[in-house]
Amino acid sequence: MSTIAVGKSVPRFDAREKVTGEAVYIADIQFPGTLHVKVVRSTIPHGIIKSIHTEEAEKAEGVYGIITGEKADFLVGICIHDQPPLARRKVRYVGEPVVAVVAETEKAAIKAARLVRIEYEELPHVLNPLDAIKEGAPLIHEDLGSYFHLPTFNPKPGTNIFHHYHVEKGNIEEGFRKADVIIERNYSFPHIAHAQIEPHGAIARWSKGNELHIYSSTQAPFIVRSVLSRVFNLPSTSVRVTVPYLGGGFGGKSDLTIEPLTAYVARFFPGKWVKFILTREEMYFGSLIGRGCYSTLKMGFKKDGRLIAAKASMHFAGGAYGDYAINIVTGAGHNSTGPYEIENVYVDSYGIYTNTPLVGAYRGYGHPEAHWQTERHMDIAARELGIDPVALRLKNILKPGSENNLGQIIKESNGNLEASIKIAVNEIGLGKEKRETEEIARDHNVRIIKNTSKGLDRRAIPVITKKEEERFAVGRAIAPLMKSPVMATNAGSSAIIKANKDGTFNLLVSSIDMGQGSITALSQIAAETLGIPVEKVRHYRAADTEVTPYEWQTVASSTTWKAGSAVRKAALSVLDKFKETASKVFDVSPSELEVRDGKVWYGNESIDFKELAKGYVFPDGHAIGGPVIGTGAVVPHGLTYPDKKTGRGELAAEWTFGCQAAEVLVDRKTGRIRVRKFVTVLDIGKAINPLMAKGQVEGAVVQGMGAALNETLVYGEDGRVRNASLTDYKIPTPEDAPEELVTIFLETPQPDGPFGARPLAEHGIVSVAPAIANAVRDAIGIDLYDLPLNQDRLLEAIYQREKGKGGDK
Amino acid sequence: MSVEIKINVNNRDYRLIVDEEDTLLYVLRERLHLTGTKEGCGNGECGACAVLVDGEPVRSCIILAAEMNGKNIVTVEGLSKVEKDGTVKLSPIQESFIEEGAIQCGFCTPGFVVASSALLEKTKDPTDEEIEEYLSGHLCRCTGYATILKAVRKAAEKTR
Numbered sequence: 001m002s003t004i005a006v007g008k009s010v011p012r013f014d015a016r017e018k019v020t021g022e023a024v025y026i027a028d029i030q031f032p033g034t035l036h037v038k039v040v041r042s043t044i045p046h047g048i049i050k051s052i053h054t055e056e057a058e059k060a061e062g063v064y065g066i067i068t069g070e071k072a073d074f075l076v077g078i079c080i081h082d083q084p085p086l087a088r089r090k091v092r093y094v095g096e097p098v099v100a101v102v103a104e105t106e107k108a109a110i111k112a113a114r115l116v117r118i119e120y121e122e123l124p125h126v127l128n129p130l131d132a133i134k135e136g137a138p139l140i141h142e143d144l145g146s147y148f149h150l151p152t153f154n155p156k157p158g159t160n161i162f163h164h165y166h167v168e169k170g171n172i173e174e175g176f177r178k179a180d181v182i183i184e185r186n187y188s189f190p191h192i193a194h195a196q197i198e199p200h201g202a203i204a205r206w207s208k209g210n211e212l213h214i215y216s217s218t219q220a221p222f223i224v225r226s227v228l229s230r231v232f233n234l235p236s237t238s239v240r241v242t243v244p245y246l247g248g249g250f251g252g253k254s255d256l257t258i259e260p261l262t263a264y265v266a267r268f269f270p271g272k273w274v275k276f277i278l279t280r281e282e283m284y285f286g287s288l289i290g291r292g293c294y295s296t297l298k299m300g301f302k303k304d305g306r307l308i309a310a311k312a313s314m315h316f317a318g319g320a321y322g323d324y325a326i327n328i329v330t331g332a333g334h335n336s337t338g339p340y341e342i343e344n345v346y347v348d349s350y351g352i353y354t355n356t357p358l359v360g361a362y363r364g365y366g367h368p369e370a371h372w373q374t375e376r377h378m379d380i381a382a383r384e385l386g387i388d389p390v391a392l393r394l395k396n397i398l399k400p401g402s403e404n405n406l407g408q409i410i411k412e413s414n415g416n417l418e419a420s421i422k423i424a425v426n427e428i429g430l431g432k433e434k435r436e437t438e439e440i441a442r443d444h445n446v447r448i449i450k451n452t453s454k455g456l457d458r459r460a461i462p463v464i465t466k467k468e469e470e471r472f473a474v475g476r477a478i479a480p481l482m483k484s485p486v487m488a489t490n491a492g493s494s495a496i497i498k499a500n501k502d503g504t505f506n507l508l509v510s511s512i513d514m515g516q517g518s519i520t521a522l523s524q525i526a527a528e529t530l531g532i533p534v535e536k537v538r539h540y541r542a543a544d545t546e547v548t549p550y551e552w553q554t555v556a557s558s559t560t561w562k563a564g565s566a567v568r569k570a571a572l573s574v575l576d577k578f579k580e581t582a583s584k585v586f587d588v589s590p591s592e593l594e595v596r597d598g599k600v601w602y603g604n605e606s607i608d609f610k611e612l613a614k615g616y617v618f619p620d621g622h623a624i625g626g627p628v629i630g631t632g633a634v635v636p637h638g639l640t641y642p643d644k645k646t647g648r649g650e651l652a653a654e655w656t657f658g659c660q661a662a663e664v665l666v667d668r669k670t671g672r673i674r675v676r677k678f679v680t681v682l683d684i685g686k687a688i689n690p691l692m693a694k695g696q697v698e699g700a701v702v703q704g705m706g707a708a709l710n711e712t713l714v715y716g717e718d719g720r721v722r723n724a725s726l727t728d729y730k731i732p733t734p735e736d737a738p739e740e741l742v743t744i745f746l747e748t749p750q751p752d753g754p755f756g757a758r759p760l761a762e763h764g765i766v767s768v769a770p771a772i773a774n775a776v777r778d779a780i781g782i783d784l785y786d787l788p789l790n791q792d793r794l795l796e797a798i799y800q801r802e803k804g805k806g807g808d809k
Numbered sequence: 810m811s812v813e814i815k816i817n818v819n820n821r822d823y824r825l826i827v828d829e830e831d832t833l834l835y836v837l838r839e840r841l842h843l844t845g846t847k848e849g850c851g852n853g854e855c856g857a858c859a860v861l862v863d864g865e866p867v868r869s870c871i872i873l874a875a876e877m878n879g880k881n882i883v884t885v886e887g888l889s890k891v892e893k894d895g896t897v898k899l900s901p902i903q904e905s906f907i908e909e910g911a912i913q914c915g916f917c918t919p920g921f922v923v924a925s926s927a928l929l930e931k932t933k934d935p936t937d938e939e940i941e942e943y944l945s946g947h948l949c950r951c952t953g954y955a956t957i958l959k960a961v962r963k964a965a966e967k968t969r
Contacts, residue, residue: 011908012912014915015906015915016899018915018918019885020885020889021845021884022886030842194950197855199849245915247915247916248916280852455954455958457937514914515914515915692910695910701953703950725850725852726850726948731948732953732954733947733948734940734944734945734954734958737953
């Protein structure tokens with residue numbers, strides 16, 4: 001199909017604003033007379049607030065007021081309402097906001113905050129979810145039983161379990177009875193930080209007419225509006241949420257973060273803008289963190305490699321409040337045993353309160369945790385079975401006609417996992433013979449787009465001398481993946497397109513472009529549908545609940561696919577209106593008309609969009625039609641709630657399948673792992689913008705390398721985050737980009753996606769850690785089960801093996 | 810304590826009374842409203858606040874404004890040229906960042922383009938060691954860096 005806008009690598013439309021410093025982010029918004037907030041946070045992990053002394057702080061220069069949680073008679077949350085905006089009666093983690101100091105400058109707020117004294121009565125605390133479910137563990141929420149929650153969630157009052165999700169398929173006992181080889185291992189994925197370079201911020205103002213306007217760095221303006229209107233008992237029309245440019249999200253700015261606190265505090269200063277921007281240190285505990293999963297996986301195989309039984313039990317350290325992690329528990333449960341067809345499955349996924357910062361969505365949403373266990377497990381199983389790890393996977397993968405754990409049948413149009421694996425194997429050099437990747441794609445009758453990027457040359461493969469052979473080892477391995485979005489069954493998207501008299505169009509949606517490029521991709525979808533060059537579409541830059549139409553939230557890699565479908569429908573409705581007017585001009589039925597090149601055609605006669613945009617004016621002056629506005633709306637197709645007993649149902653709207661592969665160089669002397677080459681193959685249906693799609697994958701891979709090799713939040717015994725800075729919590733730097741970063745897209749069209757596109761954004765992170773760990777196993781024969789694979793851990797493992805414990809190569 | 814300083818920012822002279830504890834970043838953003846320079850960490854760890862002081866890239870979040878007396882400062886806003894007729898001409902490095910997809914969320918971008926500009930002022934043919942020297946302290950959480958490296962190499966070619 002020849003296209004004019006879709007499939008083109010047009011540079012992003014917001015790039016010029018961003019490269020010149022013009023793009024406005026939350027901290028850049030400066031209203032005259034703004035008040036500034038500084039929060040005093042809990043210094044203990046769990047305890048009763050005995051008293052709060054604010055007298056001295058109140059007298060400090062520039063202070064407008066000191067706010068506590070006392071007057072907040074509501075709990076915040078979406079799926080389960082369990083969190084006050086400022087601590088009330090109890091604190092549940094080090095860093096929990098207890099007092100907000102409001103002053104005329106940030107400096108004055110900081111100085112006054114130092115004068116606030118809080119006395120606590122400490123309670124026993126628990127940091128690890130496996131400890132938190134033990135008999136006699138400290139209870140973090142005594143009132144769990146009284147919290148409102150949606151019926152699809154399953155809290156266990158009297159325990160620290162805020163959600164239990166269970167999936168059952170076939171008969172697990174019988175599955176293990178029939179198995180020839182059974183393998184069981186424990187795995188862990190620690191808490192990590194999103195480390196967006198832009199800190200969170202919010203600026204709120206209550207008008208004297210009791211209306212709330214809040215600017216926020218959020219991925220979810222309509223969620224924020226919905227919760228704020230509930231807790232302040234206001235109609236939706238009295239809460240306005242505006243989102244400027246967002247400096248990175250990765251899930252950490254989805255759902256709710258600091259908005260309820262900011263709005264609650266601003267409530268006491270009507271008429272004033274109240275601004276709250278987190279410091280870098282606060283980014284590690286003052287908003288949301290990611291992951292934190294301890295799991296046990298047991299799999300049963302027949303001798304020939306057929307995987308017939310899988311039992312997974314996953315324990316998530318959800319932090320002190322569970323609302324934001326609650327769906328991750330479900331999402332991980334959905335795909336906890338990877339992209340394989342298994343007859344007998346038994347999954348328990350638990351969300352558990354811990355006295356740690358709050359866990360929320362983080363790129364991958366349960367899937368990196370699930371694939372860490374499953375893809376490590378498949379490699380271990382292959383060795384025990386004496387089968388090639390690639391062959392073992394190919395034998396068991398989900399194929400067209402397979403039934404997944406949830407009871408859904410996979411169709412050919414869901415994407416080509418088999419081709420993805422074969423291409424990744426070939427690219428990383430694990431195939432029997434090196435073939436052209438295009439040739440493999442042809443075998444599978446699938447279109448591909450390939451790109452190779454280069455890191456810094458000085459990271460080139462060191463020449464390994466004979467003497468150093470013992471020191472360095474090279475390993476290669478793969479890890480397939482699948483991800484489906486986890487979303488409300490009515491997670492809707494909508495779009496508005498306004499036609500202008502010069503043949504240009506304004507596009508309005510409430511998707512947030514946090515860097516992934518939705519402004520450009522959605523414009524391309526609109527332009528392609530309208531049949532005009534993409535430069536003629538202008539996407540409104542902000543999202544604003546009072547202006548732009550409803551969007552559930554910008555999460556789950558769903559914007560191109562779902563909001564894109566709404567945009568396509570809106571563009572089609574513009575064309576319908578053009579045709580309706582044109583049909584009256586030509587005096588024919590609209591069905592006899594065609595649209596191309598910015599005109600509506602009847603045979604050889606045409607009317608330009610420009611003549612239809614405001615309604616059509618006949619030569620005698622009389623007009624018909626009217627200004628044209630198109631609208632489009634979608635919800636995911638046919639999603640249902642899970643069955644109460646089996647946890648199964650139409651729970652995934654679609655899947656993106658793929659495979660990742662790593663080539664690593666392991667230095668036995670220092671324990672350092674270098675990723676020399678990394679390959680990602682994903683079936684994304686259609687690359688709407690190949691340049692930006694590649695950017696999503698490369699960014700996700702390097703972010704995933706951070707989690708695989710280095711990143712972990714380190715807690716002291718008291719639950720304090722010990723490495724809350726970018727110096728101590730190291731994220732990848734320019735020299736960490738792999739020497740060779742290969743991205744290959746397959747294009748098996750998604751029937752319900754715009755121009756065949758399916759979700760892409762998170763997927764590049766899903767199997768990074770297992771691909772690297774499997775390659776490390778290939779290099780030095782050591783199996784690792786706990787992330788990150790840092791130098792200490794690797795050296796310890798090498799040392800233990802030399803002592804004759806652990807390892808088997 | 811207040812201090813008076815005279816500085817030139819993006820070819821304009823300013824005379825300012827600043828608090829001696831004010832950082833250059835604070836003065837640029839809050840006093841001169843040049844918000845293109847970003848605060849990512851406030852500790853000199855991320856590079857988002859980089860500006861040129863007498864041609865050298867510095868972290869404006871950990872340098873005091875009081876020490877800037879007599880200095881020439883260029884921020885991201887000063888990298889593009891405004892012609893006499895008001896048209897804006899981007900620098901080669903800005904153009905390459907756009908063309909190569911080296912920008913995603915854009916929050917780290919001002920720091921990267923400022924540092925890269927300094928690099929290309931120094932050499933038209935930077936080696937990978939030199940690129941690393943200038944960019945290693947700059948953090949980007951979105952791109953994975955490969956497109957940024959490509960943009961810098963491409964801009965170098967353009968300016969040669």
